[in-house]
Amino acid sequence: MTASRTLESLLRAAPDGAVALGAAGAPPLSFGRLRALAKETVATLNRVGVGRGDRVAIALQNGPEMAAAFLSIVQGATAVPLNPAYTLDEFELYLKDLEVGALVVAAGEASPALEAAKRLGVRVLTLTPCGGGAGDFIITGGAAAAGAAGKGSVGPEDIALILHTSGTTSRPKIVPLTQRNVAASAENIARTLDFSQSDRGLNIMPLFHVHGIVAGLLAPLSRGGSVFCSTGYNPVKFYGWMEEAKPTWYTAVPTMHQGILSFAAQNREVIARHPLRFIRSSSASLPVRVIEALEAAFQAPVIESYGMTEAAHQMASNPLHGPRKPGSVGQAAGPEVEIIDEAGRIAPAGVAGEIVIRGENVMAGYENNAAANAESFVNGWFRTGDQGVKDVDGYFRLTGRLKEIINRGGEKISPQEVDAALMDHPAVEQAVAFAVPNEKLGEDVAAAVVLQAGKSVSEQELKAFLAERLAPFKVPRQIVFVDDIPRGPTGKLQRAGLAQRLGLAAA
Incomplete structure (x- = not known):
């Protein structure tokens, strides 16, 4: 199947009467x-002078309206989904940086995005739910523009979606994804997971993030499946949503899976009543013991995958029907995926290096950032910045971000390897290793640990445990116990800045 089409054509799979979107307490859409x-929304946008090539920021809370608004706007303009929790300064930065022409906000909501739009002269459009089904809405606001209706239909090479990268850089890079990029990735995921019209997804991922948009929303809809739109990750509410949604699958990042798992024993009957076909995990490695516990609790396979914004999400995945290798992110699942050495040559199986990709779902380049593009592309391959290794069967294992590799006096340490060893201890709930400054060595290893409820272990006991599993130079010099580990808005554990945040000074 080729993705030489738009998202509008991608969503033609189901008959008119089939359910597309659901939500708690709402009739289906x-x-x-x-x-x-979508047609009504595009016509409204055109009337106020917004159309093909114009950028429409969406600052809505997670839920069916956010899903329906994105799916509608993207068919006639460029969608710019923003985290509704941004501050005024952040909204102002992103609206200006992305040259947004219009902003969509919920009626009656006092979002700081409104003040940011006012300062920048960005037209504001108001979304009001209209009760026609989960996510149904009308958009109002903005003065009519003479002759604005003839903007034309979007094409495969038009920019569908603009996102910012997450990571350690001080200024996020702008990622423009074409209709072709996003459609290709949705199709890759649908093919990997064998979606059909009988599938019902329970989406808990944020819809301002590529994981939620492409894997949680577009991929199942492209095969005529339905999506139950929750208000976002909440492990306490998850099983109530599961009861109402009756899902066949869900996708999440590792920290979310761990939270959901912690309430599984109390909800065995809910799980038994609504068996899942599979559970998908992406963003970071899922500890093997967590995979085993999830599969035991839900009696469903856990499919680990690998994605990033610049690839419109999915790059590799364990197969649904075939051997899964716990701890790996699977095989190439859409684009070509390889490992290159420091000289830029394709590395043989078993040799660690940087993961590179190319394919229909991969962006052409960052916007207005020639320096980043020069660094990020080599011989037609996009450099992911991830270190990994491919085995003889073509399965990839991530060993860390190249920028996060700890250089301890010339000895290179993958923090993910330390994470995994810590997670093997039965008292550890979550763990994240990170670099701390060291006057003699440059950097040394430290780790933050969250213990499981009711369990205890000392720092010395953990170090002794690690000493049996890691080389001496990899054992953290310091282990601190915390109630929670900082996460980004999409649930990723945050290594950057942890040493300063936890007050760990140079040694």
């Missing part, structure tokens, strides 16, 4: 109504 809503 059909594919027919979703398609009509």
Whole structure:
């Protein structure tokens, strides 16, 4: 299947009467109504002078309206989904940086995005739920623009979606993804997971992030499946949503899976009533014991995958029907994926290096950032910045971000390896290793640990445990116990700045 089409054509798979979106306490929204809503929304945008090539920021809370708004706007303009929790300064930065032409906000919501739009002269459009089904809405606001209706239909090479990178850089890079990029990735995921019209997803991922947009929303809809739109990750509410949604699958990042698992024993009957076909995990490695516990609790396979914003999400995945290798991110699942050495040559199986990708779902380049593009592309391959190794069967294992590799006096340490060893201890719930400054060695290893409820272990006991599993130079010099580890807005553990945040000075 080729992704030489737009997202509008991607969503033609289901009959008009099939359910597209669901939500707690709301009647379902059909594919027919979703398609009509998209046409109405694009017509409204055109009337106020917004259309093909124009950028529309969406600052809505997670839920069916956010899903329906994105699916509608992206069919006639460029969607810019923003985290609704941003501060005024952040909204102002992103609206200006992305040259946004219009902002969509919920009616009656006092979002700081409104003040940012006012300062920048960005037109504001108001979204009001209209009760026609989960996510159904009307958009109002903005003065009519003469002759604005003839903006034309979006094409495969038009920019569908603009996102910012997350990471350690002081200024996030702008990632423009074309209709072709996003459609290709959605199709890759749908093929990997064998989606059909009988699938119902329970989405808990944020819809301002590529994981939620492409894997949680577009991939199942492209095969005529339905999506139950939650208000976002909440392990306490998860099983209530599961009862109402009756899902066949869900996707999340590792920290979310761990939170959901912690309530599984109390909800065995809910799980038994609504068996899952599979559970998908992406973003970071899922500890093997967590995989085993999830599979035991849900009686469903856990499919580990690998994605990033610049690839419109999915790059590799363990197969649904085939051998899964716990702790690996699987095989190439859409784009070509390889390992290169420091000289830029393709490395043989078993040799660690940088993971590179190329394919229909990969962006052409960062926007207005020639320096980043020069660094990020080599011989037609996009450099992911991830270190990994490929085995003889073509399965990839991530060993860390190249920028996060700890250089302890010339000895290179992958913090993910230390994470995994810590997670093997039965008292450890979560762990994250990171670099701390060291006057003699440059950097040394430290780790922050969250213990499981009711369990205890000392720092010395943990170090002794690690000494049996890691080379001496990899054992953290310091282990601190915390109630929670900082996470980004999409649930990723945050290594950057942890030493300063936890007050660990140079030694």
